[in-house]
Amino acid sequence: MIAFLSRRLLTLAVTAWLATLLVFTILNVLPGDPALLMLGTEARPDTLAALRTQMGLDQPAVVRYLRWVAGMLTGDFGVSYTYARPVGALILERLAVTLPLAGFALVLSTLIALPLGLYAAARHERAGDWAVMAFGQVGIAVPSFWFAILLILGFAVQLGWFAAGGFPGWQGGAGPAVKALVLPAVALALPEAAILARVTRSAVLDTLREDYVRTARAKGVSAWALMVRHVLPNALIPISTVLGLQFAFLVAGAVVVENVFTLPGLGRLVYQAISQRDLIVVQGVVVLLAVLVVAVNFLVDVAYAVIDPRPRVET
Known part of the structure; x- marks a missing residue:
C-alpha cells in the first residue's frame, strides 16, 4: 500500500x-x-x-x-494588475462560491444518475432502459449553458421561485446562498448525470454477468438485495473514476454557467481576467485548476485501493 x-x-x-x-x-x-x-x-x-x-x-x-x-x-501567486490585490486572495474568495457549487452539482448528479443507471440495468432492453438511454443522449448533447437558460426562463422568469442570477454571499446566511446555487448546480449536474447514468448502467450490466451474481440468484437473493449488496459495490470502480473526473470538470468547467448566473466564482474570475488581459491572474488560476485535476485523480487512485486491493499489487 x-x-x-x-x-x-x-x-x-x-x-x-x-x-x-x-x-x-x-x-x-x-x-x-x-x-x-x-x-x-x-x-x-x-x-x-x-x-x-x-x-x-x-x-x-x-x-x-x-x-x-x-x-x-508559499501561497504567493503574484499581484493582479487589474485588481491590485494578491492573486491568492482573489482565488480564495472565488473558491468560496465555486467549490460549494461544484460539490452541490456533484451530489445532484450522483443522486440522479445512480438510481437511473441501476433502473436501466435492471430493465435491460425494455422501455425503462430505453427511456434512461434517451435521457443520457439528450443530457450529453445539450450543453450546460442551454440548461441554465431554460432554468432561468422557467423557474426565475415564469415561476419566480429563484433569482435569475447573483450571489448574496455566505455572510447573509446559508439559506439564501444555497438557494442562489440551486439553479446553477442543476444546470451543471444534468449533463454530468447523463454521463454517469450511462456509465453506471454499463458497469452494472457487466457485473450482472459475473458468476457470483448467478450464484446469489440461485440462492434466492432478492433483486433489490442483489443490486445493493453484490452488484453496486463491485461496479464502483468505473463509477468512482467518472465521479472524480466530474468533480474536477465541474470546478474547471463552470466558466460559462457562472457567467450566465453572474456568480462571483473562479470561472467568472478567469473569464474577467482573460477579457481584461490580466495574465497574472490567468496564470495562477490555470495552474491551480491543473493541480486540482491531478489531485482529484490521485484521490480516485486511493479510492481504487480502498474499493479493490488488486491495483496495489498489479501497478
Whole structure:
C-alpha cells in the first residue's frame, strides 16, 4: 500500500510540475510581450517599463519561473494588475462560491444518475432502459449553458421561485446562498448525470454477468438485495473514476454557467481576467485548476485501493 501511494504521489508531483512549466512557457516565454498584451498598443513607454519590472520581465526566464514556483509553494501567486490585490486572495474568495457549487452539482448528479443507471440495468432492453438511454443522449448533447437558460426562463422568469442570477454571499446566511446555487448546480449536474447514468448502467450490466451474481440468484437473493449488496459495490470502480473526473470538470468547467448566473466564482474570475488581459491572474488560476485535476485523480487512485486491493499489487 505504501509503495502504491508513493508511486501515485510521485506521478502527482511530476504532473503538477509539468503543468506549471507548460503554463509559464505559454504565457511568458513564447514570442510576444506580456506587458504589451496586458496594456495594449496605446500604452505609454514608461507604463510598459514599470509593468515589465513589476512582472520581472527584465530578468531571465529561468529566474522568473523559479521565483514564481517558489512563491506559489508559499501561497504567493503574484499581484493582479487589474485588481491590485494578491492573486491568492482573489482565488480564495472565488473558491468560496465555486467549490460549494461544484460539490452541490456533484451530489445532484450522483443522486440522479445512480438510481437511473441501476433502473436501466435492471430493465435491460425494455422501455425503462430505453427511456434512461434517451435521457443520457439528450443530457450529453445539450450543453450546460442551454440548461441554465431554460432554468432561468422557467423557474426565475415564469415561476419566480429563484433569482435569475447573483450571489448574496455566505455572510447573509446559508439559506439564501444555497438557494442562489440551486439553479446553477442543476444546470451543471444534468449533463454530468447523463454521463454517469450511462456509465453506471454499463458497469452494472457487466457485473450482472459475473458468476457470483448467478450464484446469489440461485440462492434466492432478492433483486433489490442483489443490486445493493453484490452488484453496486463491485461496479464502483468505473463509477468512482467518472465521479472524480466530474468533480474536477465541474470546478474547471463552470466558466460559462457562472457567467450566465453572474456568480462571483473562479470561472467568472478567469473569464474577467482573460477579457481584461490580466495574465497574472490567468496564470495562477490555470495552474491551480491543473493541480486540482491531478489531485482529484490521485484521490480516485486511493479510492481504487480502498474499493479493490488488486491495483496495489498489479501497478
